Amino acid sequence: MKSLSTSRVLVLAVVALLVVAPLVAPAFYVTLLNYIGLYSLVALGLVLLTGVAGQTSFGQAAFVGLGAYTTAVLTTQYGWSPWLTLVVALAITLLIGYLLGLITLSMGGHYLPLATIAWGMSLYFLMGTIEQFGGFTGITGIPPVSIFGYSLEKESHFYYFIWIVVLAALWACANLLDSRPGRAIRALKQGSTMVEAFGVHPGRMKTAVFVIAAVLACVSGWLYAHLQRFVNPTPFGINQGIEYLFMAVVGGAASVWGAVLGATLITLLKTWLQDLLPKIIGEAGQFEIIVFGILLVIILQYARDGLLPYLQRFVPQRDRVLPAAADRLQHRAMPMANSPVLDVNAARKTFGGLVAVNDVSFAVNAREVVGLIGPNGAGKSTCFNLISGALETSSGSIKFMGQELTGQTASTISKLGLARTFQHVKLVATMTVVENVALGAYLRGTKGIIASALKLNRDDEAAALAEAMRQLERVGLAEHAHDAANSLPLGKQRIVEIARALASDPILLLLDEPAAGLRFAEKEQLAKLIRGLKGEGMTVLLVEHDMDFVMGLVDRLVVLNFGQKLAQGLPEAVQADPAVREAYLGA
């Protein structure tokens, strides 16, 4: 029999407590737990959106209101079944969430939260204004939900329904985060360039997360309407929106349970403050918001990851069981040795009046290691970004395996078999080494968000992790598979980046200053690894300014200076070239 891990025991204990609570606790606590459940659902969406994907919404309360009002109007005025109204509410939420996301998320930054403030305000005013919605007095007489003819009229019965939904949502979100799309979502905070290089569409991913958060809020609202059997606009205002965000920030994004922790703490604190503050101040009013606001500022200043990590310290974390390294994914056909792989022809990049890359031409053939070198400011990195699609070429052509790359997105280029590393290492600090490497295999998997949330992705997942392990063994870092990516020294982080690139099964490996900042021994290891890869049939283009590092490593060198090609050829010949010596030594 498998022994249970401590964290699993804890989850089971929480579930057991939830099962017995209504049998032993007074009605007041059942009510409280009902609300904690409803709030947890909304906070869960925000944990994914804010904590994991690095976006935020102040308008979640409006989505809760959307769920509550849709069912309130349709059940009381049109006599629809609550189950049917749930479908309608979800459809509206999906549409609005998708549209808001589409408009704001491709711009990045702060436009989504701003749009959600406005959307939250206008929906709140709409709910209070439209006559059919009962104005600020609201709608009464909402029927209870029945399941198979059994009516959940009693609060303690509805309690089980709420918590089954909450636990199911927690399970699904935890599954999602630990999957192919989940790794992409967790990588979003690293910036678009990195995820795009592995074929992830960041705008689409963020929109998906925003829609998930909106759906969770909508379900919470639907439940709320059938629990209260009454709705009015008050609980769906912008104040409640910030309270939801507060729950997510207090709990933190270290795990989906952060949402439950945050919802519990805030609900208890609010109940307590609403009791206490009027006694101190001597008058009624929403004074708890002062305390919440101050606490929120303090938590963001001193514990940006929320409070859950403080509790998790007491729970021993066991390494997950990984599949053995195996080669179970499809491979692309590799080109024959010396056939052309990359052909850069008169590539040009201008920034305003500055010509950063001035009609540079060179070629890379299969199984060759080519170094693109030059002093600082020579245009190496710009050239590299043109090839990888991070920058758009102003004129000229770049062909890869006969296909034109100019005008293609980084993600399309990555699909063609080009994989890159980054000069400033871009590993996801909150993921383990093996998860980071598995992100590289993103395009070789197929399972999407829904399949992953429902755990219908076991084969896909096992194959991706086996591939990640295989690449880690290939680069000699298998023993670090379970380590947090940012716990490794820089030299090893660079090699993890190479493993991640290899996991995408590339034809051409692009290395951006792989030796920068490395110590001598680390450089030796890196050079050995690159030679090994070449032996296995890999084609490599590396950008460097460290002459010594590239000399014994590459087959050919291309030298840039002031955006122009200065020389190219065998390393020894290039090194002897007087123009190159002058560029490097100024002599």
Next chain:
Amino acid sequence: MDSTIAALLTQDGLTNGAIYCMIALALVLVFAVTRVIFVPQGEFVAFSALTLAAFEQNKLPGTVWLLLALGAVAALVDAGSLWREPRRLVRTWLGTSAPCVAAALLVWLVASAQLPFFVQVLTTIAAVTAMGPAVYRLAFQPIANATVLTLLIVSVAVHFVLTGLGLLFFGAEGVRTQPFTSASFTFGALNISGQSLLVYAFTAFLVIAMAAFFKFTLFGKALRATASNRTGARLVGVSPNFAGSLSVTLAAAIGAVSGLLIGPIATIYYDSGFLIGLKGFVGAIVGGLASYPIAAGGAIFVGLVESFSSFWASAYKEVIVFTLIIPVLLWRSLTTTHHEEE
């Protein structure tokens, strides 16, 4: 609708728009220097009108307690982080806590001595402006390097704290202050109040002054440099903390003046600032939180939309104004090139 109503609505819209414009300018200013989307700007407006109203009613303004609270907490926080360096501590106190305490004393003096209107106005501006450094020090300075998103969450939290404190110290009653001038001018069918003209004049002055300050003065450029690169700014001798504190203080001063100007036009409650602020905000977004003249134009447009929609569909006034932001964002997303925040 005939032309008289249209002219009236336009005038109304322009006056409100000019107020939103001042808010929008302050928001652009704070964002340009600190990357903070300064949601609490509206609170400065409300606190200013409430302070002047309390003076007029011969009551002690709640501003005194607000200032003392801010000053005391800022003093304690600074003492906690700088107690090893007494000299720096005293200098910091002089910059943040001392203005709060001094302003509180001044407000108390002016209220108890019942000094004339003109003195009350200046005191109100001083009192609200003095909140700027303390708010920046307490909420934003410790996380000045955080992402725009984190700063925005903190900003929203500060807004709620200030609104709660406003309710605590000013009470829930709405106020309307005396106009600065009772003069009015007639142009054909139009009757323009002197108060409206004051609003227009100050707004126009502000638009020009801010655009010129950031474009032509070295100090303005230094402030802008801080926003794009704090470390770089420090290396060339610009203190990012000072720049941030200064921008919020300027925003507070602008808020104070807007509050004085709007006080006689609209009834102000402790929480009125939020709606006023958000409308200024819609204007600021039109300018992408970057351009002063475009933000000003956007804010005036918001005022006009509001005024005309209150005629055609008064119940949906707020809905229309806030839904306006969506097409504006859409338009911006189609016209701005993708920009990555690292």
